[in-house]
Every structure is written in C-alpha cells, then in structure tokens.
Amino acid sequence: MVTSIKGGEKAIDASHRIVSKRRRGDPTVANLSVEQVREQLSLAVDxxxxxxSLYDPTLAALAIKQAEGDLIEAIYLLRAYRSTIPRFGFTKPLDTAAMLVRRRISTTHKDVPGGQYLGPTYDYTHRLLDFSLMRKGEDADGLPVEVEPDEATLTLRHDGGFFSRTDIIEAELPVDDKPVADLTREPMNFPSSRDQRLQNLARGDEGFLMGLCYSTMRGYGRNHPYVGEMRHGDVSVVVEIPELGLEVGIGSVKVTECRTVHLTTGKLDTAPHxxxxxxxLFGHSERKALSVAVVDRALRGGEFGEEKSYPAQDEEFVLSHSDSVQASGLVQHLKLPHYVDFQAEQQLLKQLRDDYDKRAEQAASKEQDHD
Structure with a gap:
C-alpha cells in the first residue's frame, strides 16, 4: 500500500533548521570561518x-561552508548566485605566457628554457597521514607555526622544446577576432566548437573527466599523452576602455594551464606528427587541467581523420554528461515525491501482469486441448 507523506511547508522549514544545527556541529568546537575555508582548503575552493564558473575565492568558500563540504552543492550555490550578477564588460584574453609562475614542469624534456620549478605539489609526498597536523598551533615539526613567505614567482615564456620549431608538432592555432561562445548564457550546440568544448570541460565534474581521461589510456583509445608544459601562477586581467582607447589591468587571477602532446598517425595526405x-582552469587544479587537455584532444579526433569509436571521442556523450550540477539535479530529483508517476506505473504493471496471466491461461488451455 502506498501512503502520502504529510507535513509540507512546515516539514521543509523544520528540515532547514536541522540542517543549520548540523552545519554548526558541536557548539563547544570553534566555529569554522569562511576565511579559514578560503585559506586552508584552497584546492576545494579552486x-x-x-x-x-565564477572566480571569487571568498564566495566559493562561503558556498563550501554553507553546503557542509558537499562540493557539488557548493558549485550549485555559486552558479545560482552568478546567474544574478549583471555583466558590465569583457576582459581581453589572458596572456598566460606572461604568467607569474609559481610552478612549471614539462615531462617531454628534462631541460627546458627557463628551467623546471616544482613549486607546491603533492606529487612527491608519501601518502601517509600526518598526525602532527592534529596538534593545535604547531607545524609538522612540532614547532610553533610561523608565517612563511609566499612561494617565489617568475615570468617564463612558453616554449615547447626543439619540436615546437619544426613541423613535428601541430602548429599553434592563430588568434582570431571571432566572438567567443558563452555557455553561461547560451546552450551547447552540436556539433560544438572548440571554445564551447573547452568551457564545458572547465565547468565539468573533475571525477567524470578524470575517468574519461583514464579510459583513453586503457583500452578505449590508443592515447598516451605527454605533458608538454604544466604551469600554475598569476595572470593579469585586462579590460579595454573604448572611450579612452586604453587597456587597463583590473587585477589578477590564479590559473593552471596544461598543454599536452599526442602522437597522431595522420591522414593519408598528412605525415605522422x-x-x-x-x-x-581557475586556481591550482592540475589533475583536472590535465584531464581536460586529454579529453580536449580526444574530442578533436575528427580533425585528424580518426574514427569515432570510444566514449571520450563522442562529444554529445562527454559534453552532455560531464556537468556535475545537471547530473546531480537529475539524480537527486529521484528523492522528490513521485506519487502520481508511481501510481500510474503500478496501473501499467497491473495491466501487463493481467495480459501475462491471460496469455499463460490461453497457452495452458491450448496445451490441454492438444493432449
């Protein structure tokens, strides 16, 4: 028997109060501030x-606190807020070659012009719990915490090594003046353009994209990429003021840029290269930047005469299912009342079972007549 759940608005209000109480936790423990989230959970904020789709570390930290650490819910909150903000202009394209680099590596060459800088990374840590972090007011060595200077920054131009000056690698695409797509205001179109795809992937769920990236290297593509360059640092944001004929810097953003290289056998009229x-991506987001770059290349297969035969090469599959907010919305709506739908389905099921019983009876009757 199916019964209705009663309570309505009062039950929802009570649920909100319970959420607030749970978010606060034990009142004897110090309340977590937005500033603490922003400064100490920076990778989650990124x-x-x-x-x-909004660069604002403070608001992202607020969303994380409000969502009790549920990052997908926090992403939803931030997108909802962004949709209410008026747009008053557009910035110039970021010049990542002028980035103040905090970290820069290349896996294709040991010695690259300007050198390699490990910077902040977990790549070489021993994945062991550091129980010293549980001690209040002390660092990992048990000493009082002192404010460390920020990591050094420097400017390094892009350089892909010797092959960037030959025809062994695809040439950089020229910069043009075509309007850039804006997925925050216009829906995705298929077939998609590369600017739409890169925006969609930047907004996509990190775990989903990493799984697709993994699939291209393991049985669903013959793709073993190399990191031509991975860099993280600060880039100036510049706007043009037409009335004055000036370009003005209005601040800077932290970004992560990844350039991958992939061996391609080429078309019949193109040599392998x-x-x-x-x-x-915003912030320090190396794992996702690498996943985006690999999936970006997989989605470009048609440009190089490759047959579309794997999930990561199917743009409708990748781009339509990579958005964590849309995926979460459809999945979580299953928790909402479906009384009418379920009752209609029960009626359909009863009719199907009645038809089945009739066919079974007819079959049994025919068998008796035959005997």
Missing part, C-alpha cells in the same frame, strides 16, 4: 570556482 590538447 574546484568550486571552476565548476561554478604530434597534436595538442589544452586545458586552462
């Missing part, structure tokens, strides 16, 4: 800014 994948 993810929320990327998938929320290396092709490129690209990812550019």
């Amino acid at each position: 993810r929320v800014m990327n998938e929320g 290396y092709t490129r994948g690209y990812g550019l």
